[in-house]
Amino acid sequence: MSFLRTARRHLHRNPLRATKCREFPSSSKNASTIADARNGTSSVNPDEIAHFSRLSQLWWDERGEFGLLHKMNPVRMEFVRQKVLEMQREDGFEAVNEARPLEGLDVLDVGCGGGLLCESLTRLGGNTLGIDASGSNIAIASLHAAADPALSSQSPQKRSGTLSYQHTSAEDLLATRGPKSFDVVCSMEVIEHVDNPRTFLSNCAQLVKPGGHLFLSTIARTPLSYFLTIFAAEQALRLVTPGTHTWSKYINPEEMTDFFLQSDSIPATSEDAARQVSSRPWISRLYGGIPSRTEAEVRGMIYLPWKGEWTLVPRGAPGASVWAEACNYVFWVRRPFE
Amino acid sequence: MLSANKHALRLARHARNVGHTSSRAASTVVPQETDVVIVGGGPAGLALASALSSQPILRNTLKVSLVEASDLDKVRGWAPPSGTYSNRVSSITNASQAFLGEIGAWAHVEEGRTCSMEEIQVWDGLSDARVTFSMQDVLASHLPGMESLPQMARLTENLNLQRALLRHLDSTSAVELFDKVKVQSIQREEREGGGWPLVHLSDGRVLRARLLVGADGFNSPVRSYAGIQSYGWAYDTTAIVATMFHHPRTSFQTPNTTAYQRFLPTGPIAFLPLSPTASSLVWSTKPHLAKALLSSEPGVLASMINAAFRLPEVSLRYLHNLIVDSANTGSPLDAQQLREEISWRERSHSIDSRSAYSLAADTTGVPPVDADALPPLVTDIQPGSAASFPLRFNHADEYIGDGAGARTVLVGDAAHTIHPLAGQGLNMGLGDVEALFHCIQKAVHTGGDIGSRTALLPYARERYFENHIIMAACDKLHKLYSFTSEPIVWARSVGVEVLNELDSVKAALMLNAGSQSSRRGPSRTQLGASFAADGVESLARTMSGVRTLTEGVGNMVGAGVQSILKGLSNSQRP
Numbered sequence A: 001m002s003f004l005r006t007a008r009r010h011l012h013r014n015p016l017r018a019t020k021c022r023e024f025p026s027s028s029k030n031a032s033t034i035a036d037a038r039n040g041t042s043s044v045n046p047d048e049i050a051h052f053s054r055l056s057q058l059w060w061d062e063r064g065e066f067g068l069l070h071k072m073n074p075v076r077m078e079f080v081r082q083k084v085l086e087m088q089r090e091d092g093f094e095a096v097n098e099a100r101p102l103e104g105l106d107v108l109d110v111g112c113g114g115g116l117l118c119e120s121l122t123r124l125g126g127n128t129l130g131i132d133a134s135g136s137n138i139a140i141a142s143l144h145a146a147a148d149p150a151l152s153s154q155s156p157q158k159r160s161g162t163l164s165y166q167h168t169s170a171e172d173l174l175a176t177r178g179p180k181s182f183d184v185v186c187s188m189e190v191i192e193h194v195d196n197p198r199t200f201l202s203n204c205a206q207l208v209k210p211g212g213h214l215f216l217s218t219i220a221r222t223p224l225s226y227f228l229t230i231f232a233a234e235q236a237l238r239l240v241t242p243g244t245h246t247w248s249k250y251i252n253p254e255e256m257t258d259f260f261l262q263s264d265s266i267p268a269t270s271e272d273a274a275r276q277v278s279s280r281p282w283i284s285r286l287y288g289g290i291p292s293r294t295e296a297e298v299r300g301m302i303y304l305p306w307k308g309e310w311t312l313v314p315r316g317a318p319g320a321s322v323w324a325e326a327c328n329y330v331f332w333v334r335r336p337f338e
Numbered sequence B: 001m002l003s004a005n006k007h008a009l010r011l012a013r014h015a016r017n018v019g020h021t022s023s024r025a026a027s028t029v030v031p032q033e034t035d036v037v038i039v040g041g042g043p044a045g046l047a048l049a050s051a052l053s054s055q056p057i058l059r060n061t062l063k064v065s066l067v068e069a070s071d072l073d074k075v076r077g078w079a080p081p082s083g084t085y086s087n088r089v090s091s092i093t094n095a096s097q098a099f100l101g102e103i104g105a106w107a108h109v110e111e112g113r114t115c116s117m118e119e120i121q122v123w124d125g126l127s128d129a130r131v132t133f134s135m136q137d138v139l140a141s142h143l144p145g146m147e148s149l150p151q152m153a154r155l156t157e158n159l160n161l162q163r164a165l166l167r168h169l170d171s172t173s174a175v176e177l178f179d180k181v182k183v184q185s186i187q188r189e190e191r192e193g194g195g196w197p198l199v200h201l202s203d204g205r206v207l208r209a210r211l212l213v214g215a216d217g218f219n220s221p222v223r224s225y226a227g228i229q230s231y232g233w234a235y236d237t238t239a240i241v242a243t244m245f246h247h248p249r250t251s252f253q254t255p256n257t258t259a260y261q262r263f264l265p266t267g268p269i270a271f272l273p274l275s276p277t278a279s280s281l282v283w284s285t286k287p288h289l290a291k292a293l294l295s296s297e298p299g300v301l302a303s304m305i306n307a308a309f310r311l312p313e314v315s316l317r318y319l320h321n322l323i324v325d326s327a328n329t330g331s332p333l334d335a336q337q338l339r340e341e342i343s344w345r346e347r348s349h350s351i352d353s354r355s356a357y358s359l360a361a362d363t364t365g366v367p368p369v370d371a372d373a374l375p376p377l378v379t380d381i382q383p384g385s386a387a388s389f390p391l392r393f394n395h396a397d398e399y400i401g402d403g404a405g406a407r408t409v410l411v412g413d414a415a416h417t418i419h420p421l422a423g424q425g426l427n428m429g430l431g432d433v434e435a436l437f438h439c440i441q442k443a444v445h446t447g448g449d450i451g452s453r454t455a456l457l458p459y460a461r462e463r464y465f466e467n468h469i470i471m472a473a474c475d476k477l478h479k480l481y482s483f484t485s486e487p488i489v490w491a492r493s494v495g496v497e498v499l500n501e502l503d504s505v506k507a508a509l510m511l512n513a514g515s516q517s518s519r520r521g522p523s524r525t526q527l528g529a530s531f532a533a534d535g536v537e538s539l540a541r542t543m544s545g546v547r548t549l550t551e552g553v554g555n556m557v558g559a560g561v562q563s564i565l566k567g568l569s570n571s572q573r574p
């Protein structure tokens, strides 16, 4: 009986409810506010603040809609932390910074939503930029960060990196900032919502500096994910508006790996062409279907309803790859040095 | 990007100015930004501060402040004359001690003032059914080859512990200590989308807290601020504490490392060893009896303690009445009169004057055979050490604040106040601190916001139920033993005696007797499970000393006793 209850709770708190961007139709009013703000001419009125903070309550209400995303955050961050430290050690760093492994690094979060991941990246020392296609998300994220002295650059006892937000897309950012701009690029729970995942992946990848890291988290296209995210959450239980997810858009870990195995996935820059830097694939080869630990890694994330926590499937755990492919997973890949 | 930043700032500035003209206009004080504000410098608060300062990463990441109303210099400078002891003593379990060791605080405890507790003897005041726990039982029956201290717990003066924690804090100087300063009020910052707690101190300072920790004892101001309700009642019971002097045990006896506890209908009396010639008293009894005993001359208290461990219950009741009545008539009983009265009662019960049960027993030479069954005879009470505390049961509904009370967390007595019969209050507080410390560590590690519900939830999950079990068991035990009706006394005696025979049960009791808790020992759950299989439902999952005998009793004598108990506890709940 209790098993049933647990199972039900699991469905009830389906991870996939916690998706981004869809929840906030950005009204023209907000969009214009952000546009004004970008021109530096914003005059914010209290109505707008109230409006943002109502939305902000959705993003930041840890018991509400996004509760599961809040709970997932430490697990994603743990993975980011582990991989960055691991590679720093691999590169022969004398003293890695355990307290703030991202210190001094330029970090980008694509599809930052309310800023959940950005704040953590900044606390770990990253000079972080969060971008989102929704103007109101950007306002919400900015408003939330402003309450935290550790994140505002004015803080007298600064222990974190810097944090800023921008209302833009990966494509536009690539156009304005140019490729190879960030040491770490993250895009969590976003790719399953974009229309052209190849282009999206390519844009994100181009923004990564040589030797830098790309982190993605998403949902695999498996019978289990269909059952949990579409059949149960949308159709049977109506937890999420039907149509929120499109199963066919889900991407499997092998497809991610394949993308980075091909040398033509990521276009070479004109300078690269001029310098005749060959565009090497990011993953050189597979070993029994699995990339080398220093090139790319896939780790499953599972929600343990009885603990109320997400957990990262341990590397090399029995059946780790089965779990990883089952539903939610994080993917890491490193851009080769030139 | 710059402009977006500017936008955020403007929003923020605006948010700060929205709608607080009245409340904050008067105070021009700029709040001090603080990551962790700990209210309360008792054992729990000091232990948390100590733990947070023990870790370089936390030290470099978090700004921690502790606020305590009293003068901490008095604790720092505590230097009792040798041979005397503070009357507040706690049994620090091995799990608690291990935690204090890990954070580097135990090294500052003056170990010479502490005493290892190697055995516990518990018996019923009416039936004399007795249980004995010692580490030998555990080592022999359950964990052969386990290399461990034979001690079950270490009796330590609270001040010795608090001083150690302060010394540890002073050595790291990573925590800002505000003492002789009270938390006057706590307000929620007015900010759209959820403000942080603003802690107003009596010296005019204001601390803005990312995380506000209530380690502020039973009347927790943090708990009130967080709007957390609590559930509880006052027991009609007072605990008398005192430091007792006695002769050393002879070389024929086991040394003074056994704790004794006798359950009387008025409440349990406990004898906790501190040194070969000194021990600490915790005697829970009715308030009017406590009052009469404390207002009598010290010799009366000493003789009554000796009698309380030895005389049959009827005589004790008689003596209590005598003391109360003579105090009421204005001619209180003196020590000499009481001794005569006691020896008369001994003769009427035909207690041999050479038996250990006689107050006149000779404490030199070859001791009587039954001497190890009883604590040494008290000769004196340390002057000024006798005091009393009202006892209560209280459990907060939540350990972490929510909504308007967000960014708050409770530890120690602020979260739970318990009957001292199992000596677990302080250990529960240290267990809380350890769990919270790990949560904070974990959140910092992954760049989390340590004030967020997400970061704190594992703390509540880990501690709430665990504490609840201990509390419920102590409460039931208190009620079970204060019952004098025949079937319950019978059940009690059967229960205790049966338990004494059940080695595995005893071993599990022992494992939880503080030697190993779920915090470290692997075996609690396993043993817990095998219990259930034996039909002794979740017996003594947790407590030290006697633990949850009630459940076992309930199972053994059937539902009858349990339903009486249930009725009993329900009727006491307001």
Ligand SMILES: Cc1cc2nc3c(=O)[nH]c(=O)nc-3n(C[C@H](O)[C@H](O)[C@H](O)COP(=O)(O)OP(=O)(O)OC[C@H]3O[C@@H](n4cnc5c(N)ncnc54)[C@H](O)[C@@H]3O)c2cc1C
Pocket: B039, B040, B041, B042, B043, B044, B045, B067, B068, B069, B070, B089, B090, B091, B092, B181, B182, B183, B184, B215, B216, B217, B218, B220, B221, B239, B240, B241, B282, B389, B411, B412, B413, B414, B420, B422, B423, B424, B425, B426, B427, B428, B429
């Ligand atoms: C008779 C007796 C015997 C006991 N025996 C044992 C035992 O054997 N083993 C055991 O484990 N436990 C025992 N306990 C329980 C133990 O003493 C308590 O659990 C423990 O002291 C609680 O510690 P704490 O730090 O949570 O709270 P407290 O010790 O109550 O500390 C709270 C602190 O907060 C401060 N404070 C409160 N309000 C404010 C304010 N507004 N501003 C600033 N500061 C404030 C107070 O000054 C105080 O210092 C016993 C208790 C009693 C009564």
